Amino acid sequence: MVEEEFDVYIEDEEGNVVMDETVKSLENGFIDLWLPRDKTYQTTITHDGKTVESELSTFENDDTCITTMQFM
Numbered sequence: 001m002v003e004e005e006f007d008v009y010i011e012d013e014e015g016n017v018v019m020d021e022t023v024k025s026l027e028n029g030f031i032d033l034w035l036p037r038d039k040t041y042q043t044t045i046t047h048d049g050k051t052v053e054s055e056l057s058t059f060e061n062d063d064t065c066i067t068t069m070q071f072m
Helices: none
Strands: 005-013 017-023 041-047 050-057
Touching: none
Parallel strands: none
Antiparallel strands: 005 017, 005 041, 041 050
């Protein structure tokens, strides 16, 4: 999904909104998200009426590239 717009909503574990923006995917189809370390986040991404929700975390041994989210 190259250069498509996605609505991205991210909250940290305290319920603080970290991101609530529309972002455009890059030429490689990825979205770059930079999140503070050592936290857990609830993430919702919406595109074309479809939504995916996932928990992401940024601790030392966590993945830095997530490619498994699928829209329902």
